[in-house]
Amino acid sequence: MSERRIRVLVAKPGLDGHDRGAKTVASVLRDHGMEVVYTGLHKTPAMIAEIALQEDVDVVGLSILSGAHMELFPRVRQELVERGLDHVLMVGGGIIPGDDMQVLEADGFAKLFGPGTNTDSIAEYIQTEISKRWAAEEAQA
Amino acid sequence: MTETKPISIPEGRQAWEAALEAGKLRDSDFTSLSGSTLEVVYGPEDAPGDPVEDLGWPGQFPFTRGVHPSMYRGRLWTMRQFAGFGTARETNERFKFLLDHGQTGLSVAFDFPTLMGRDGDDEMCRGEVGQVGVAISSIADMEQLFDGIPMNEVSTSMTINGPAPILLAFYIACAERRGLDPAVLQGTVQNDILKEYQAQHAWLVPPEPALRMITDVMEYCTEHVPKWNTISISGYHIREAGSTAAQELAFTLANGLEYVRRGIERGMDVDSFAPRLSFFFDSHLDFFEEIAKFRAARRIWARKMREEFGAKDPRSWMLRFHTQTAGVSLTAQQPENNIVRTAYEALAAVLGGTQSLHTNSMDETLSLPTEKAVKIALRTQQIIAEETEVVHVADPLGGSYYVEALTDKMESEAEAYFNEIKRRGGVVPAIDSGYFQKEIHDSALSYQRAVENGSKKVVGVNCYSEGEESLEIELHRIRPEVEAESLKGLASLRADRDATRATAALDEIRAACNSSANLLQAFITAAHADCTLGEISQVLRDEFGDYIEPKIL
């Protein structure tokens, strides 16, 4: 029997084409044993939420360097909630000023990672958070 | 006193090796930024190049030592700071500010909707209008952008690729509306689509029709806008996406050679368009590796152009280039340190013989630069030019064993990549199979791992860090009203224009897509008819199809 593995959606909302960070993080999460679905570039919030639904992911990670995070991040969150996916762990990264990070973290995002973040620490954060959730699920069941 | 007997070079080397063996070394991997192994010291045997064939003198084939005989004694490089944000009016003000502070050329940064060929009122663009550059959706926006700026005097660089021919059409049409002959226009449009598929990812249509439009631009400008640089063949984005220096060099030149091939296939004489091709490189932190890269670039290009394509005009052999310091080398932590990084990178570009230079501002990992940060960045160049005295001597590092050995190595690594690309059927098939994208991703990943395991150091990030620091730096924010203003402008443009004329112009583009007519000509007609960027792009997408990236992960 297979064991349960963390499924992560790494997504690029909006028009910016800088995918170095997204692809690097996707590779690192894979190396930490996660199953990572990568969306490719130029996705709308609705497309990202639809993919998250179809792929039944535990985590949605958004990467953005276009400055449009305050518009696009909350919209992705809203689209996820509309599909009943409010339980999904939401994280994000990119060029995001500290004030904006605070606003987003108060608004449903579990954590935002700025430039220079150690990628292993992102993986560890996800592992810790998801194990907590799975433990809680099992306790309930 | 006993007389010291002079020792021979091999004897000296032996003695040195013994001494080296006996000594103790620091704990470091002693590799270049790109991960190549480096020797402790370089000697004559490491740089066996021919002083005539491989070096020559400045201004002489193969131009290893520079493209001008006097280099910076004749003319300094153009200090060209890339700028653009918000509305055309705001960017227009920033341009005037920069011109007033001694900048000698303009460089337009566009926002993502413009880079992707979409109008500000497109549903895909919510939240992105005016964010990372200026929003230009029509000739009206272009007129506002250059309001009060003499288009016949300044040289303008436009960083745009997928829809580059359309933006160039807006610029030309704008000049025509002011009664100027396009022949007086000077500047550059990046218009380098191949590296978009490889690294930067702002495309409009698939490679083949995109290359056709670029060739149309080359053809049109050769005849009508002869002082315009029709393509700025760019390694910058390849490097910023994570490539090594040698990959940046090789992929960029391979792209350049592909454009030349296309021009020749169109039936143009190579010397009629090649002198208007220019290059754009990154200058990263590994000082000598970068200088070697610039020198090797000139040498390879000169050889290929003369030997492979039979170019006869020396201007076709010369690789002229713009440089931008490495944005990717900047850190969000302790951002003031970025001023120092940028200064070293700028110095490498100057010692490598650049024709123009953009220095990044210290706050660019956090947001668009503030006016103060931009000014410091510009002053960095001015200090090199006015205070360091490095500008008096051409190719000051020529003849350094180390730099010559690195230059030779860059050239041979590039040749190996050219062969691999050829084996894969050429640049476009290699793009389709994701070859470049995978190479770049692999290099980016191995660098990231090197930083995280500490074998590559980044000050403030994995050494000398100060923990959680609060950033006390003023940030440049885009006014939230920008999007609404842009939408309003578009609405009134569409309401006020002659609708019949606009539709006819779009139909003409559609017809041109399916014939051999010159598309740039059709875009200029459409610009005059107040057609928008998004409308023109949509016709192209309809006729040529969308592009989907290959899977490389």
Added chain:
Amino acid sequence: MISWAENGNARFPETLEAIWSQVGRARRMGITGPPGAGKSTLVNELARLIREEESTVGILAVDPSSPLSGGALLGDRIRMEDRTADSGVFIRSMASRGSHGGMARAAVDAMDVMDAFGMHDVLVETVGVGQAEYDVVAAADTVLVVLCPGAGDGVQAMKSGLLELADVIAINKCDLPGADRLTSDMQEAVHLRTAGRDRWASPVVQCSAGKREGVDDVLAAVKSHREHLSDTLPDHRRQKRIQQVRQVVGEGLDEALWKTGGYGEQVEAMLCSGITPYAAASKVTQNLLKSAEENQSNELQA
């Protein structure tokens, strides 16, 4: 529910029970071929054509897991991006994970779920690199093998057994040099296998999925294979279900004997007594069969 299947969650079998009456309506197509043959692009285009016929499509894209970390990068969706916005298309990416059988079973389960939830067509795509991947596509009604000039030539495809699986062979990127040669090679190979026998002769169809050319011909060939199957389809499927049952039984036995049944210790003791591995195996098998017979007769008596 697909996640339950993948994770071997105990809730899956009972849930499948609840929807089982709905399983069996969908047409199932397996698509495989060497890396770089353009499978995802072709799947995307096939899905587009099927959608134009007003049918709904479920796509299962299987990618290999990393043998080192057990993680996986699932990027097939990138090539199917224009399908994401379409509510009549459901795309699911699946990692192959460790065990061979496990992957094939989870894939069949996922197809069953898509089928039960009303997808008219279910497409499963794997990289054709080994037996495990072949098993996945072999569970479909029709197997489409995608080749292209250059990426893994025809000889390799023949050697690897890929062609024996193929009900339809698509030669993708047919504008590349070598496509005609590859096509005639494949036609010849099919002819050699089928000439004079009462067997389905797999059609070899050229297409260029990236340019949307010839994909309708591929779909037509798939349909003709379905027509050929029409009478035998129930039997065809039953044979595959028998395989599935065998596999699940095998896994169950494995679990019961070696993990919970204490057979490991028994065998260790036998080997210590100096008998050969074959003798030990023979003893274990005989014991098992004997106890199975006893159970059966007990049941009859009761």
